[in-house]
Amino acid sequence: MKYTLAVLVENKPGVLTHISGLISRRAFNIESIAAGYTEEPDMTRITIEVEADDEYELEQVVNQLSKLIDVIKIIDLTGQDRIHRELALIKVKASPKNRAEVINIVEIFRAHIVDVNKETMIIEITGEDTKIEAICELLKDYGIVEIVRTGRIAICRGPRPAKNV
Amino acid sequence: MKMNGAQAVIECLKHENVEVVFGYPGGAVLTLYDELYMANFPHILPRHEQGAIHAADGYARTTGKVGVCIATSGPGATNLITGIATAYMDSIPLVVITGQVAVSLIGRDSFQEADITGITTPITKHNYLVKDVKDLPRVFKEAFYIARTGRPGPVLIDIAKNVFAAEIDFEYPKTVNLRGYKPVCEGDETSIDAVFTELCNAQKPLFFIGGGINLSDSSAKMREIIAYTGIPTVSSLMGLGCVSQNDPHYFGMIGMHGTYAGNMSTTETDLLIGFGVRFDDRVTGLLNEFAPRAKIIHFDIDAAEINKNVRTYIRVVADLKWSLNTFFAKIKQRTSAEWHQQFKPWLKQMYAWKEEKPLVYDKKSHQILPQQVIETISKITKGDAIIVTDVGQHQMWTAQYYEFQKPRSFLTSGGLGTMGYGLPAALGAQVGAPGQKVICICGDGGFMMNCQELMAIADLNLPVKVIVLNNSVLGMVAQWQRTFYNGHYAHSTFKTKADFVKLSKAMGVPAIRLENKNETQKLLENAICSDGPFLVEICIPNEENVLPMVPAGARLDQMIMGG
Numbered sequence A: 001m002k003y004t005l006a007v008l009v010e011n012k013p014g015v016l017t018h019i020s021g022l023i024s025r026r027a028f029n030i031e032s033i034a035a036g037y038t039e040e041p042d043m044t045r046i047t048i049e050v051e052a053d054d055e056y057e058l059e060q061v062v063n064q065l066s067k068l069i070d071v072i073k074i075i076d077l078t079g080q081d082r083i084h085r086e087l088a089l090i091k092v093k094a095s096p097k098n099r100a101e102v103i104n105i106v107e108i109f110r111a112h113i114v115d116v117n118k119e120t121m122i123i124e125i126t127g128e129d130t131k132i133e134a135i136c137e138l139l140k141d142y143g144i145v146e147i148v149r150t151g152r153i154a155i156c157r158g159p160r161p162a163k164n165v
Numbered sequence B: 001m002k003m004n005g006a007q008a009v010i011e012c013l014k015h016e017n018v019e020v021v022f023g024y025p026g027g028a029v030l031t032l033y034d035e036l037y038m039a040n041f042p043h044i045l046p047r048h049e050q051g052a053i054h055a056a057d058g059y060a061r062t063t064g065k066v067g068v069c070i071a072t073s074g075p076g077a078t079n080l081i082t083g084i085a086t087a088y089m090d091s092i093p094l095v096v097i098t099g100q101v102a103v104s105l106i107g108r109d110s111f112q113e114a115d116i117t118g119i120t121t122p123i124t125k126h127n128y129l130v131k132d133v134k135d136l137p138r139v140f141k142e143a144f145y146i147a148r149t150g151r152p153g154p155v156l157i158d159i160a161k162n163v164f165a166a167e168i169d170f171e172y173p174k175t176v177n178l179r180g181y182k183p184v185c186e187g188d189e190t191s192i193d194a195v196f197t198e199l200c201n202a203q204k205p206l207f208f209i210g211g212g213i214n215l216s217d218s219s220a221k222m223r224e225i226i227a228y229t230g231i232p233t234v235s236s237l238m239g240l241g242c243v244s245q246n247d248p249h250y251f252g253m254i255g256m257h258g259t260y261a262g263n264m265s266t267t268e269t270d271l272l273i274g275f276g277v278r279f280d281d282r283v284t285g286l287l288n289e290f291a292p293r294a295k296i297i298h299f300d301i302d303a304a305e306i307n308k309n310v311r312t313y314i315r316v317v318a319d320l321k322w323s324l325n326t327f328f329a330k331i332k333q334r335t336s337a338e339w340h341q342q343f344k345p346w347l348k349q350m351y352a353w354k355e356e357k358p359l360v361y362d363k364k365s366h367q368i369l370p371q372q373v374i375e376t377i378s379k380i381t382k383g384d385a386i387i388v389t390d391v392g393q394h395q396m397w398t399a400q401y402y403e404f405q406k407p408r409s410f411l412t413s414g415g416l417g418t419m420g421y422g423l424p425a426a427l428g429a430q431v432g433a434p435g436q437k438v439i440c441i442c443g444d445g446g447f448m449m450n451c452q453e454l455m456a457i458a459d460l461n462l463p464v465k466v467i468v469l470n471n472s473v474l475g476m477v478a479q480w481q482r483t484f485y486n487g488h489y490a491h492s493t494f495k496t497k498a499d500f501v502k503l504s505k506a507m508g509v510p511a512i513r514l515e516n517k518n519e520t521q522k523l524l525e526n527a528i529c530s531d532g533p534f535l536v537e538i539c540i541p542n543e544e545n546v547l548p549m550v551p552a553g554a555r556l557d558q559m560i561m562g563g
């Protein structure tokens, strides 16, 4: 099963090395990892998606990560009422001939076109990973040149921030 | 107060009450060494950085204090790695200081540059790269705090060369402020209530003690609990000495080379209570069949140890100091006599196993057998020496036959199994415990890995006694080859036989060879009671096996027995 963890860490050099080092040493199955600044200047939030067979395996991931000195808190968002999103930028072939078709797809998915040239355009899309995969599937027919994805980030609904959970 | 970074490092060490450092100089730490020299700070110079770090480790294990080690950048730092990993696996508190190339040179493959924080990330509890002299006091304060609190471990501080020369207005912080590090002390008392209830219902409970008892200095409390309840007790390699080997409720080590009674009881027990153990594969054998009839209760300070290897029924996550006190208070709700009565039949069964198949070797052999050597050393020292081993057969024979009496008296690389650990660790142990007998027992293979440290021992005239059990083979490897690889001794025998007596003398340590069995007692007595350092080379047969033995991946009760 897939679990989503919010990992709050000190915003210090070496933190990401410590986290990635631990993940590889303990042979954890990480599907996606996304890090960025937060509302607090000295705190970074890392969203980790981990594949674990059972809760014992997940418990190990959480407990081992918690042992890192720079990890402030870990919140398991899996069972909670949450929103998760991913951002993708897709460079797709779009000749004047089929450009209209591509634009059509972009509109259906409520994505945006952020750059165009004679041969290609760049599409920006946010959403759940299934949505991103669906648009990629359709765009494949036109020829995808390049994809960048951020990995999943997640936040809980309701007034309370995860750090106070 | 204004000073340079190197002086600041020394100030930090003084604030942390560091009595001595083990180190080896080089370019990146020259400024620091100059200040050590001028401050006349106690420093011990081994002959290899690996020696320095194992010595700091041996010092930490005997004293319970944080061991401190210094090395230069690049090769100096990388030579420490085996020692850092050794300490990490056995949860030994160390602060390791390495020099790094100057900030302006970092990242350019500069001369003697190695990314030591990157390399040691998986084998340290934490590490730091200091590029700004202002950070030094805070980093040192945190490093010592992290190394010795919670589950102890090594912390590395990599300091760029220019930082040592930079000026700082020194002030040592009074407190640490680490949001992400709050070591647990007290646990959940209801979990101990639950343990009490289980114990009341158990027929065949078994205490399983480990290195955590040593690290938390809980040996005395543990002994009280055992005496009060009469519960049979077994140990891991790292737990040896925490309970006297002559305690009537003690049944030896369990696992691959555990006793028959120990391994049988682990298979039969209905309630296994582990204290400061981590259920490693050398202990459990086939994991799915480990303690198959038991509910497992796990006392440990590290929450990540719970359910890591075995499934735990009740967890008590706290400092053993707290949990054993609380536990003891709880079990006093019933009288000692009641507890003893409850477990009497089980204890009888334990004695039956012990009598049925005790540890045996051929006492009538005309050759000098290693088991007999260890027994003799044990008698001469009355089990009261600090015993340091290397890794291999001699390590297991020592674990089986030396009658340890006190905690922190058995120093061995348990988790990593590091050959070459023994001699330098004995050096460090003797520095930490100058009044005690320190005896290093090693094989001829592992001895050669760090034999250069005889010279450091000679420098200081440390009264370390070194026993080299020379079987002219890599004994433990040969035993596996004999047992599981059709006797193919693939590169486990040495062609050139070293003369260890000459070698020892050449490095300044008097030595003697024992060849005649009848002289064992007298010769060992003379050596052990001598004033200064001394080495005894003992020629033992090369086909002796360590038994019992549970083959890797087998159940604990599937032992190959001796005799």
Ligand SMILES: Cc1ncc(C[n+]2csc(CCOP(=O)(O)OP(=O)(O)O)c2C)c(N)n1
Pocket (backbone or CB within 6 Å): B390, B391, B392, B393, B394, B395, B417, B418, B419, B420, B442, B443, B444, B445, B446, B447, B469, B471, B473, B474, B475, B476, B477
């Ligand atoms: C650094 C290192 N290299 C290799 C090994 C694998 N190993 C384990 S025991 C052993 C043989 C040790 O031989 P010796 O030191 O002569 O001791 P004996 O087993 O004969 O008592 C070897 C090679 C190890 N544990 N550590």
